[in-house]
Amino acid sequence: MRLIASLLILFGIFGKALGEVSEDQDAGIKEFYSSEIKQATTLYIQQSLDPEKNFVIFDEKTGETLKLKFLEIHDPVRQINQEIYFACTDFHVPGDPEKIYDVDFWLDHDNVNLSVKEIKIHKEPRKSLLYGWYKHPRYTFVDDEIKYLY
Helix, strand or coil: CHHHHHHHHHHHHHHHHHHHHHHHHHHCCCCCCHHHHHHHHHHHHHHCECCCCCEEEECCCCCCEEEEEEEEECCCCEECCCCCEEEEEEEEECCEEEEEEEEEEEEEECCCCEEEEEEEEEEEEEEECCCEEEEEECEEEECCEEEECC
């Protein structure tokens, strides 16, 4: 009798947990893994390359159109909320691999595919007499919201 009661309690607990999972599934909200975020970001970058294999991006701060070479996607990529995912990347100036731009990508989804929603230059290359080239931030994040530094 105790065994049956224990099993019923155990199944009740698991049933409740399973019910919570199925409620999320009923809501129709898909969650994406880091590999999918990286894949969608990489695909967007590859599809955006010009004939010289440069990623072209408009710099809102300087008004310049930049042509950059892709380096990497930083780890970790992350989920901001149920709809928005985030990837931070590095690109360098062609012919000058020490001049690195940090470019942020925000992605949203249609419950099947992720797509790039917004792109911003997070850090620009600056030169220091002591340290050489470094990435100077234009903004920081406070509770996943952009706060401009200047």
